[in-house]
Amino acid sequence: MSDRIIQSNKEELYASCIKRKMEGWRLAQICAVTINDGFEMSYTFVKDSDMDTLRICLKEDEPISSITQIYPCAFLQENEAAELFGVHIENITMDYKHKLYRIEADTPFKAKEDA
Incomplete structure (x- = not known):
């Protein structure tokens, strides 16, 4: 049993996903977190x-x-x-265009600029 966190980059993501799919890995979750000046995306x-x-x-x-x-x-x-976070994800097969949830605020979990 292994549980690994692998630091990667967006250029390697697609190839890594194809490799895992071909090896029989299931996608368990995608998690977005707001960090300084951006986002941390975790694909499990x-x-x-x-x-x-x-x-x-x-x-x-x-x-x-x-x-x-x-x-x-x-x-x-x-x-x-x-x-919810404002991550710019391109070419989602079924893009809900910010209409997945019925919420009043745009990107409620995106870091807010100080006033």
Whole structure:
């Protein structure tokens, strides 16, 4: 049993996802977190009793490609990261365009600028 956090970057994400998909890994979750000047994205994959989390840091306005072409189930979690945090995810297969949730505030979990 292994549980690994692997620091990665957006350029390696797509190839890493394809490799894991071909090896039989399941996408377990995608998590967005606000950090200084941007976001930390964690993509967790599970196979048997092993778990790998690819961790990617993005600048606030830096786009990242969707992985829905590899893992179609990612559309919900990618829409959530975009709508709640403001992560710029490009080419989501089923893009809800910030209408996944019925919320009044735009990107409520995005870091707010000091007034």
